[in-house]
Amino acid sequence: MNELVSYSQDNELAIITINNPPVNALSPGVPEGIAEGVARANADDAIKGLVLIGGGRTFIAGADIKEFGKVISGEKKEGSLLPLLTALEDSPKPVVAALHGSAFGGGLEIAMACHYRVAAKDAQVGQPEVKLGIIPGAAGTQRLPRLAGVAKAVEMCVSGAPVKAADALAAGLVDQLIEGDLLAGAQAFLREKIAANATHPRTRERNDKLGDEATNTPLFAAARESAKKTARGLTAPFAAIDAVEAATKLSFDEGVQVERKLFEQCLFSDQAKALMHVFFAEREVAKVPGLSPDAKSIEIKQAAIIGAGTMGGGIAMNFANAGVPVLLKETTQEALDRGIATITKNYSNTVKKGRLTEEAMAERLALITPTLGYDGFENADVIIEAVFENMALKKEIFAELDKRAKPGALLASNTSSLNLDEIAATTSRASSVIGLHFFSPANVMRLLEIVRGKATSDEAIASAFALGKLMKKVGVLVGNCHGFVGNRMFFQYMREGHFLVEEGASVEAVDKALTDFGMAMGILAVDDMAGIDVGVKVRQENAKHEAPGRRQPLVVDRLYEMGRYGQKTGAGWYKYDENRRATPDPAVAALIEKTAQAAGITRREIGAREIVERCVYALINEGAKILDEGYALRAGDIDIVYLNGYGFPAWRGGPMWYADTVGLKTVYDRVCEFQAQHGAWWEPAPLLKRLAETGGTFAALGKAKGD
Ligand code: 3H9
Numbered sequence: 001m002n003e004l005v006s007y008s009q010d011n012e013l014a015i016i017t018i019n020n021p022p023v024n025a026l027s028p029g030v031p032e033g034i035a036e037g038v039a040r041a042n043a044d045d046a047i048k049g050l051v052l053i054g055g056g057r058t059f060i061a062g063a064d065i066k067e068f069g070k071v072i073s074g075e076k077k078e079g080s081l082l083p084l085l086t087a088l089e090d091s092p093k094p095v096v097a098a099l100h101g102s103a104f105g106g107g108l109e110i111a112m113a114c115h116y117r118v119a120a121k122d123a124q125v126g127q128p129e130v131k132l133g134i135i136p137g138a139a140g141t142q143r144l145p146r147l148a149g150v151a152k153a154v155e156m157c158v159s160g161a162p163v164k165a166a167d168a169l170a171a172g173l174v175d176q177l178i179e180g181d182l183l184a185g186a187q188a189f190l191r192e193k194i195a196a197n198a199t200h201p202r203t204r205e206r207n208d209k210l211g212d213e214a215t216n217t218p219l220f221a222a223a224r225e226s227a228k229k230t231a232r233g234l235t236a237p238f239a240a241i242d243a244v245e246a247a248t249k250l251s252f253d254e255g256v257q258v259e260r261k262l263f264e265q266c267l268f269s270d271q272a273k274a275l276m277h278v279f280f281a282e283r284e285v286a287k288v289p290g291l292s293p294d295a296k297s298i299e300i301k302q303a304a305i306i307g308a309g310t311m312g313g314g315i316a317m318n319f320a321n322a323g324v325p326v327l328l329k330e331t332t333q334e335a336l337d338r339g340i341a342t343i344t345k346n347y348s349n350t351v352k353k354g355r356l357t358e359e360a361m362a363e364r365l366a367l368i369t370p371t372l373g374y375d376g377f378e379n380a381d382v383i384i385e386a387v388f389e390n391m392a393l394k395k396e397i398f399a400e401l402d403k404r405a406k407p408g409a410l411l412a413s414n415t416s417s418l419n420l421d422e423i424a425a426t427t428s429r430a431s432s433v434i435g436l437h438f439f440s441p442a443n444v445m446r447l448l449e450i451v452r453g454k455a456t457s458d459e460a461i462a463s464a465f466a467l468g469k470l471m472k473k474v475g476v477l478v479g480n481c482h483g484f485v486g487n488r489m490f491f492q493y494m495r496e497g498h499f500l501v502e503e504g505a506s507v508e509a510v511d512k513a514l515t516d517f518g519m520a521m522g523i524l525a526v527d528d529m530a531g532i533d534v535g536v537k538v539r540q541e542n543a544k545h546e547a548p549g550r551r552q553p554l555v556v557d558r559l560y561e562m563g564r565y566g567q568k569t570g571a572g573w574y575k576y577d578e579n580r581r582a583t584p585d586p587a588v589a590a591l592i593e594k595t596a597q598a599a600g601i602t603r604r605e606i607g608a609r610e611i612v613e614r615c616v617y618a619l620i621n622e623g624a625k626i627l628d629e630g631y632a633l634r635a636g637d638i639d640i641v642y643l644n645g646y647g648f649p650a651w652r653g654g655p656m657w658y659a660d661t662v663g664l665k666t667v668y669d670r671v672c673e674f675q676a677q678h679g680a681w682w683e684p685a686p687l688l689k690r691l692a693e694t695g696g697t698f699a700a701l702g703k704a705k706g707d
Helices: 030-043 066-070 082-089 106-113 128-132 140-148 150-159 166-172 182-195 213-230 234-249 251-265 268-282 310-321 333-352 358-367 391-404 422-426 458-470 486-503 509-515 521-532 532-544 555-561 584-596 607-627 634-645 655-662 665-678 686-694 698-705
Strands: 007-010 013-018 050-053 095-099 102-104 116-118 125-127 176-178 303-305 325-327 368-371 382-385 410-413 433-438 447-452 474-479 574-576 582-584
Touching: 007 030, 007 447, 013 030, 013 182, 030 050, 030 082, 030 102, 066 251, 082 106, 095 106, 095 584, 102 106, 102 634, 106 125, 106 140, 106 382, 106 665, 116 166, 116 182, 125 166, 128 150, 128 234, 128 268, 140 150, 140 234, 140 251, 140 655, 166 176, 176 182, 176 665, 213 234, 234 251, 251 268, 251 458, 251 521, 251 532, 268 655, 310 333, 310 358, 310 634, 310 655, 310 665, 325 333, 325 433, 333 368, 358 368, 358 607, 358 634, 382 391, 422 433, 433 458, 433 655, 447 634, 458 474, 458 634, 474 555, 474 634, 486 555, 486 584, 486 607, 486 634, 509 521, 509 584, 509 607, 509 686, 521 532, 521 574, 532 555, 555 584, 582 655, 607 634, 607 655, 607 665, 607 686, 607 698, 634 655, 634 698, 655 665, 655 698
Parallel strands: 013 050, 050 095, 095 116, 102 125, 116 176, 303 325, 303 382, 325 368, 382 410, 410 433, 447 474
Antiparallel strands: 007 013, 433 447, 574 582
């Protein structure tokens, strides 16, 4: 046997163990090792049955995703798992797969080709391929409906969501749950089957759960209809439905061929490349080059927050959800009561939706202690300031925290744009000061920008990442520039949206072009949601950081003066009904016409393509500046910011990945055209120019730096 798969014998049973840490992916050598073990056991008369089990923390997490990259680039041919699956299923001696941790993708496909499956209670099974832009490629779409039924197979292959062991048992995917030692339990199970002298079931021969046309036709139609909403823009979920449908209409072998064709179409698509990039970028983001390996994160047992507004309240919920007691401070009883009432309402809504029990809600609320003073702050391991954006106030608070916080406590500001170093300078411990920029609603949004100041220590950074993980957020380390990474880019994106309507595109056309591109919402709808008043104030603040004399948007200021602040006032770029449903407002169209005319702007027809280019290239150009100036570590980090905080479509990989897909020369040339047409806002990023001229990509840049 090879070093990735070991073979041992316990009396009449062969035990094949996969040892490919960290997740037992099916890297080259693993399928071969298993096949060798199966052949050896079948050649040995002393062996009556086989157990297939994972060493370490999991069964098999699936195909090795890194290898897909090589297949896509043509560096190597894909090694098919199908011969191994046939060898397992045709084994004359029964094979049981013993599952713990994750049996995902190719891991579940292997398990389904075994005659039996037993699972530890904490095991999870799943076909998460769609999350990578592909579908199961080793007969998963054919065996899964045979074991778990068509509806369950569709649900699993389309959502990619994991299924817990108990649910897998109920669905018929596993045969028994094992309490205690998994290997011993699997052996006992197998000995029973051998003793019963039963014929051992082959999944591919089972047709009893495949339903009939009368039940399947509406099921597939409903699945496609629902995927149009839940998987907007994605192709793999639809391919997965097609493949499962083939299982119900064709023989097993024909179904496998259909699956293979669809799998290959997906594998070589831009979506798969983008989603695989996202998979690795999400993991790379927590790796900070140059951070001392000795930097340990502090233990977070008690937290404190200053400010019980929307942000502070949401952050407090994050701590409570993670089981960490938190003090929530306000200056007046009314503000405190309002903050607690909002938190309670948010939790109640989750309870109403059935996603939280009354008891869990009570437990979480009990972890949040409202307070008007600083008592107890001396015990906090982390203190987060979440008051409104006012430098003087923030400085006052940090000076106070410096006096009260225990040594080593993490002192964080939730500022979305103020200078962190200026805040840190009011303390005697700037090394403990960090920015934690949460995104609204803070208890929902996954993104956490971790802002590193000049003096921020490695320990503080490690602690901030640990805190992000505790709160189930994706932390991205960014530098201390105005707007940090996300908002600095967003300012440019929003500006183009505002300009486009003044130049002739309708409000609806701008938003539709962007949602058709895949954005979760159009930019003007976002403006209405975030508050036009908020946007205008931010722009006024930004003006202090900009070269003077640049074109400024006009209509948005008129909306602000009219009190049309967006959703909250029932009117902004759109009109809103009492359920906050938007409809176009002819009054806004007229206002735009009038304002543009008065400003001497010649209005013209603007197509969807230009709308997308103006908005998205503005993001890319600013992203390139940020990267070049060192405020983001890698292009992939910027992508992760945009996917998790701004509704950029994951299947386009994020703005920087998307730029690489378009080609940086194409993007650069267009940016230059926009500069010629619209002036200084479009000054090309020097990095974009350099890469365009040398045929480089943002993705390769990270690698060249050795990050
Ligand atoms: C498939 O199977 C297709 C089939 O139909 C076959 C067709 C022929 N490959 O997430 P973590 C790495 S498609 C390579 O931080 P956790 C990961 O990059 C596949 N590497 O741990 C990281 O590396 P590093 C279907 C992988 O405990 C390290 O392992 N399967 C793979 O939070 C730890 O990962 C999936 O899509 C992989 N498959 O979560 C499963 N998986 O330390 C994808 C992980 O260098 N994986 N790595 O940064 C997962 O969902 C999670 O990793 C898992 C563990 C839940 C398993």
